[in-house]
Amino acid sequence: MKVRKRLVLVALWIVSLALPAFAADPLPSWNDTAQKKAIVTFVERVTKESSLDFVPPSGRIATFDQDGTLWAEQPMYFQFFFALDRVKALAPKHPEWKDKEPFASLLKDNVKGALAGGERAMLEIVMATHAGMTTEEFAQTVKDWIATARHPKTGRPYTEMVYQPMLELLAYLRANGFKTFIVSGGGIEFMRPWTEKVYGIPPEQVIGSSIKTKFELRDGKPVLVRLPEIDFIDDKAGKPVAINQHIGRRPIAAFGNSDGDLQMLQWATAGSGARFALLVHHTDAEREWTYDRTSSIGRLDKALDEAQAKGWTVVDMKNDWKIIFPFEKR
């Protein structure tokens, strides 16, 4: 026993000698600007045991918005394309939709007309396409869709419309003992079937908007049925509420791109000790899209002002990111 214990110690020492050899640039898709430096400096501050700002691994919680932060969100939130495709797929079972808004317009590819009904129309589309099945049936539908659907502009699968610099950032944080969470306004069950594969974030670290579910025994087999009733909207002031409910502690780092993330960034940065907040600013019309203060999707206005006032890190995509999408590397 004693000899073996010593062997373990020797082995661990050899590992520690060898590890620095692997320390290449963990953020190769980031240009060497102040933004990259701010990230690395923060991570070093909270992970070096000798640092005054050292945070033990259990406290290294980082939360990420999804739409516009981890993957693109133009010309519409991708989940909305899913809903549109579902309306079309389900239409044969709903002959009444031909004369009923918002479905009638959608089936004629008139999205603008469909959304003229405002929030109520949106809710009807969500409920018709996201409720009425079991959780497992819905997860399978999402998996099938995400594997085959293509983005209207790039023709790429949506899971290739993720940001390479953010993938590197997620991996870098995890390599430094962080637990990474998604905190998105999007549907929690729309994300979970694929986030582990795409982002390395397991279902239990995905937080999002939800509808209610109900436990039932069907022929003796337990199922959870998705009900056409909103449970929680994980946006704006809802984000800190959901973070508290799911995680139960305050993140020390938070990442977003729009006013919907403002309260999450406020919440994360108001804790004691070293804190980090970052906003992705969409400034690259050529490689992606340019939008901020007046966009109806991903509006970045108040949060940008607050970032400037408080010294949060703002990523200028055009300037700070060497490449944006993984497929640019090929």
Added chain:
Amino acid sequence: MKVRKRLVLVALWIVSLALPAFAADPLPSWNDTAQKKAIVTFVERVTKESSLDFVPPSGRIATFDQDGTLWAEQPMYFQFFFALDRVKALAPKHPEWKDKEPFASLLKDNVKGALAGGERAMLEIVMATHAGMTTEEFAQTVKDWIATARHPKTGRPYTEMVYQPMLELLAYLRANGFKTFIVSGGGIEFMRPWTEKVYGIPPEQVIGSSIKTKFELRDGKPVLVRLPEIDFIDDKAGKPVAINQHIGRRPIAAFGNSDGDLQMLQWATAGSGARFALLVHHTDAEREWTYDRTSSIGRLDKALDEAQAKGWTVVDMKNDWKIIFPFEKR
């Protein structure tokens, strides 16, 4: 680089040689009965890569009820003692309680009289003691209470009224790559301030009943205020719903002790592949309490029938547990 990589491999190989030397009995407080064997057999089935039932670590989700499963629950749920103590502590600020039920009875230590008002009385007690403050204030109150309060029968801190065999089981599962979660009818924010220290279960792996919270800026500082409104009751059919909401995948093992856990065990065992369900049966009047089918707290009736019908593991505390509470060891 190449040489160093080889050094790492050699080091890992030495570690792997040395590890079996540490393999003592991981469940020393369990008698060598069929119940202990069932646990070990299940864990080996899902963790051996050569096993047909192998489950990769990411899928090794285990959920535990708390009251009556991880710690005792007699003569009343411990959180109720917390509420009683809070009523007394808050009474000076509420002179009207002297003439108002259920508080008037409580302040005269007449618990039975207070609870004569049924569910409504219970709800009033919970809201008066659990709502109206920020989440951080509430967490501090819980921390202060759990550090000083004593169980009326044993005179021990409540955190010593945990079951030693279950602490070993939690550690054993985690050592085998499981992620352990609490899924309790108790309040989520009542548990989180101390579960990491007591059970090794971090806040983000604690699921429970909750009241609503609201994000606010107070003098520019963000807070979450606890509102006097039920958000979710994590009991019975609510447990699978909450498991799906928080974890997003089905546990492969679930542990409970009462009818409130029946649906969680049904949900866990209805998935494909190897599954494990265990009920703690309180059968030791001398070292703990004896109760099951007719108890008002922790009733074990339907779940016991279903366990017998389905071959779930039922722990007979008197027979299967060498010691029950950690302090028996001393």
